[in-house]
Amino acid sequence: MGGGSFRVRAATRPTIRPPPRGAGPPCRTGPTVGRVNVFTRFLPRWRSPLRGPWLTSVFAVALLVGIPVLFVTGLLSYAAYNPELTPVNDKTPDKGLLGFYLFSWPTHPYWLYRLTQGVHVTLGIVLVPVLLAKLWSVVPKLFELPPVRSVVHGLERLSLLLLVGGALFEFVTGVLNVQLQYLFPGSFYPLHFYGAWVFIGAFLAHVALRLPRTVRTLRRRSLRDPRDLRTELRTPAARTRPELPDATGLVPRDPAPPTTSRRGALAMVGLGSLTLFVVTAGQSIGGSLRGTALLAPHGRDPGSGPNGFQINKGMRSARIQERDIGPDWRLTVRGGARRSVLTRPQVARLPRHTAALPIACVEGWSTSDQEWEGVRLADLAALVGLGDAPPAVFVESVQRQGSFRMVALSAEQVRDPRSLLALRVNGADLSPDHGYPARVIVPGAPGVMNTKWVRQLNFGESTWPT
Incomplete structure (x- = not known):
C-alpha cells in the first residue's frame, strides 16, 4: 500500500507429540483447560x-463362578427353615x-x-480377597466423568452402583453374622435376603453388559495363545508394563513404576483366599481340623x-433357670383333643432309639456326627392317637425370649425314624447347655430348628398357637 511492501508469514502448524506409552485417549468431557479436564484435578491419580x-x-471370572454358588446356597439356607409351614x-x-422357589426341606x-451352609459361609469368606482385588482393579471407573454418557452407559453405571453397594453390603453383613457381631439396623435374615436379590439383579445385569468384553480380553491374552499367559505369569516386576490402552479406561495414562508383577498380584490374592480357607473351613469340616478355624467364633475348645x-446358645445366654429344667419339668404332648403330660422318667421309659446326626448352624459351623438317643417324634405322636x-x-421350649424358641417341623420331618426327642x-445325659432335659434332633435341619429345653409338642395344626 502506498508504495510500501509487506510480507505474509506462512502459518505454522503446532507440533503434536505422541502420548507416552500406556497413555489412554485424551479426556474430552467436561470443562477443559487445554486438554485436561478441570474436574480431574480433584480426583485421585490411579x-x-x-x-x-x-x-x-x-x-x-473367579467371581462369576463363586457368586452364583453363594446365591443358590443362600436361597437353600432360607428354604431349610420351611418358612411356608x-x-x-x-x-x-x-x-x-x-419366595417362589421354596419347597419342603428334605x-x-x-x-x-x-454341606450347603458350610459351602455358603466358607466360600463367602474365601472370596473376600478376590472381591477387594476386583474393586481395586476397577476403582477408576467409579470416578469417571461424566458419570453418564448415554442410556446404555447410564444403565451400566446404575448396575455398577448396585453391584458394588450390594456386594459390600452382603459380604459385610455375612461376615458380621458369622462372627456373631449384630451391628446392622434390624434382623439379619431379611436384610441379607433382600440384599441378596438386589445384588444378584445388579450382578446379572453387569454380566450381560460386560461378559462379551471379558471373554474377548481373556481370549486375546490367555486362551488364543497359551504362551501369552505363560509369559505374563513369568514376567517379573522389573519388566512389567501397562496393558495397551483400550475403551475401558482402566489403563493409567501416567503409570508409576511397578512395585510387583501381575503374577505377584494374583499370588497375593490367591494366598489371602487360601489363608482364609484354612482358618475358616475347619468350623464346617469339624474333627481335628476345628483347631485350625481361628476365625470361627465357635472354634474354641468346647471341652x-x-x-x-460346639453350641451356639447355652443355658445362661438363653436365660434358662434351674427351676425350668429341674425335677418339676414336664413334657406336654397334644394332638387334637388329646393331651398327655409326662415327667422325664416317664419319657425315658418309652421305647428309645439312636441316630448319628450332626448339628449345623446358619453361621457355617457344624459338628461331626453325634450319637443321639431318645424317643422318636412319631412315637410321641402315637401317644395322642x-x-x-x-x-x-409345633415345638415349644421353656426359653421365654429369643428367636426360634418355638418352631414347626413338617410331617416329613416328624415321620423320619431318625427324628428324635x-x-x-x-452315651450320657444331655448337659444343660445341650438342651437337658430333652431336645429335638432332626436330620438335615438347621441347628436352630433342633429346639432345646423342650416343654411342649403340638401335633396337628389345629393345636398350634395363633
Missing part, C-alpha cells in the same frame, strides 16, 4: 501399571414373589444343610466328654 482389562477379567419359622414374612441326605461339642400318619408338629448324647 497410576498402578497393573490395572487393565486382563487383570480385571481374571478376577471377574408357619409364620413362626419365617423371619422374612414380606418376601412375596421372592431329611435326606442328613448332611445336606451342613471333653460326651457333651464336648396320631401314630398312623403323624402330622407336622433326644434325652442322651454319646
Whole structure:
C-alpha cells in the first residue's frame, strides 16, 4: 500500500507429540483447560501399571463362578427353615414373589444343610480377597466423568452402583453374622435376603453388559495363545508394563513404576483366599481340623466328654433357670383333643432309639456326627392317637425370649425314624447347655430348628398357637 511492501508469514502448524506409552485417549468431557479436564484435578491419580482389562477379567471370572454358588446356597439356607409351614419359622414374612422357589426341606441326605451352609459361609469368606482385588482393579471407573454418557452407559453405571453397594453390603453383613457381631439396623435374615436379590439383579445385569468384553480380553491374552499367559505369569516386576490402552479406561495414562508383577498380584490374592480357607473351613469340616478355624467364633475348645461339642446358645445366654429344667419339668404332648403330660422318667421309659446326626448352624459351623438317643417324634405322636400318619408338629421350649424358641417341623420331618426327642448324647445325659432335659434332633435341619429345653409338642395344626 502506498508504495510500501509487506510480507505474509506462512502459518505454522503446532507440533503434536505422541502420548507416552500406556497413555489412554485424551479426556474430552467436561470443562477443559487445554486438554485436561478441570474436574480431574480433584480426583485421585490411579497410576498402578497393573490395572487393565486382563487383570480385571481374571478376577471377574473367579467371581462369576463363586457368586452364583453363594446365591443358590443362600436361597437353600432360607428354604431349610420351611418358612411356608408357619409364620413362626419365617423371619422374612414380606418376601412375596421372592419366595417362589421354596419347597419342603428334605431329611435326606442328613448332611445336606451342613454341606450347603458350610459351602455358603466358607466360600463367602474365601472370596473376600478376590472381591477387594476386583474393586481395586476397577476403582477408576467409579470416578469417571461424566458419570453418564448415554442410556446404555447410564444403565451400566446404575448396575455398577448396585453391584458394588450390594456386594459390600452382603459380604459385610455375612461376615458380621458369622462372627456373631449384630451391628446392622434390624434382623439379619431379611436384610441379607433382600440384599441378596438386589445384588444378584445388579450382578446379572453387569454380566450381560460386560461378559462379551471379558471373554474377548481373556481370549486375546490367555486362551488364543497359551504362551501369552505363560509369559505374563513369568514376567517379573522389573519388566512389567501397562496393558495397551483400550475403551475401558482402566489403563493409567501416567503409570508409576511397578512395585510387583501381575503374577505377584494374583499370588497375593490367591494366598489371602487360601489363608482364609484354612482358618475358616475347619468350623464346617469339624474333627481335628476345628483347631485350625481361628476365625470361627465357635472354634474354641468346647471341652471333653460326651457333651464336648460346639453350641451356639447355652443355658445362661438363653436365660434358662434351674427351676425350668429341674425335677418339676414336664413334657406336654397334644394332638387334637388329646393331651398327655409326662415327667422325664416317664419319657425315658418309652421305647428309645439312636441316630448319628450332626448339628449345623446358619453361621457355617457344624459338628461331626453325634450319637443321639431318645424317643422318636412319631412315637410321641402315637401317644395322642396320631401314630398312623403323624402330622407336622409345633415345638415349644421353656426359653421365654429369643428367636426360634418355638418352631414347626413338617410331617416329613416328624415321620423320619431318625427324628428324635433326644434325652442322651454319646452315651450320657444331655448337659444343660445341650438342651437337658430333652431336645429335638432332626436330620438335615438347621441347628436352630433342633429346639432345646423342650416343654411342649403340638401335633396337628389345629393345636398350634395363633
